[in-house]
C-alpha cells in the first residue's frame with residue numbers, strides 16, 4: 001500500500017476562497033498579505049530581504065528554493081526580511097554553498113517568517129496572472145489545525161496595498177553614511193576611499209546593493225530617513241540626490257515625499273530614482289501612477305532604452321507603474337518594458353534628472369543596467385567641471 005500523504009501543516013487561503021495545502025516550515029502562525037510571483041532562479045534571500053516586499057507573500061516559480069542557504073552578507077535590508085512569507089514547490093534541501101551560514105528553514109524561523117512547501121506553484125502563478133495579485137492568508141500549524149473560514153475572512157478583510165504608505169515602517173530611524181562597495185572576488189565587500197561625490201540618498205526602504213553601487217560609482221553617500229524635508233536634504237549641500245526603492249503605494253508615500261522632491265528640483269541638482277523613487281519623481285513632476293494587475297517581479301525582464309534602442313535584461317519588483325500618458329512636457333519616457341509596454345524610465349529633457357522602474361543594482365539579477373549609476377556620477381562630475 002502506498003504511504004498516506006502527510007497531513008498538511010500549512011494552508012494558503014486566497015480571498016476568493018481557493019485553498020492550497022502544503023507542508024509548513026519557518027515560523028508558526030499566520031499572516032495576511034498580497035501574493036505575487038517572482039520568476040528569479042537565484043537570489044531568494046535578496047528578494048525576501050528587499051524592503052519593497054513589505055506587505056507581500058512571494059511565490060517562486062523556480063521550484064528549488066533554499067539550495068544556497070542563507071548568509072548575512074546577502075541581506076538587502078538591515079532589519080528582518082520584509083516579505084511576509086513565501087510559497088515554494090519543493091521543500092528546501094540541505095544547502096550546498098561555501099558562503100552559507102544558515103539553512104533557509106532555520107533562517108526563516110530566526111526571522112519569524114512563514115513558508116509553505118509542496119505547492120503547485122504553476123497553478124498558483126496562472127491564477128495570479130488571470131485574476132491579479134490576490135489578497136491571501138498564509139497559516140502554518142505543526143498540528144495541521146486550520147480555521148479555514150477565518151483565514152478566508154482575514155484575506156477578504158485585508159485592505160490591500162493601494163493607499164498604503166509602508167516606507168515609514170521600513171526606513172532607517174536615523175541618518176548614516178555609506179561607503180561600502182559592491183562584492184568582488186576575492187576580497188568581498190570593501191570600502192570606498194578618498195573624496196567622493198556628495199550624494200544624499202533618501203531611504204524609502206533602500207536595498208543595500210543600491211547604496212553599494214552608488215559607492216562603487218564614486219559617491220560618498222549620506223542616507224536620510226523617508227520623511228526628510230528638502231531643508232534636511234539641502235543642509236548637507238548635496239551634489240546629487242538619490243530616491244530609493246520601497247514598499248507600498250507611491251501615491252500614499254508621495255504625500256510627504258513629493259513636496260520634498262519638488263523643492264529639491266528647484267535647485268537644479270542631479271536627481272536619480274529607482275522603482276518607488278522613480279514613481280515618486282514622476283508624481284513630483286506631475287504624472288500619475290496606477291496599480292498593475294500582477295506587477296513585475298523577476299530577474300529576466302527585457303527593457304528597451306528608447307533613445308538608443310538598446311535592450312537590457314533587468315531585475316524587476318513593482319506592482320505600481322507610472323502612466324506614461326500623463327508625463328508632462330519636458331519629461332520623456334526613456335525606458336519601456338518589452339513584456340507589456342509599461343513605463344520603465346523617465347528623464348527631464350533639460351537637465352540630469354532621471355529615474356528607472358527596474359533595478360539596476362540587480363541583487364539578484366543581471367548587471368546590464370549598472371551603467372545608470374555611472375550616468376548619475378558622470379552628471380555630478382560634469383556639474384563640478
Ligand SMILES: NC(=O)CC[C@H](N)C(=O)O
Nearest residue numbers: 052245246275276319320
Ligand atoms: N521595488 C519598489 O520600489 C516597488 C515600488 C512600489 N512599492 C511598487 O510596488 O510598485
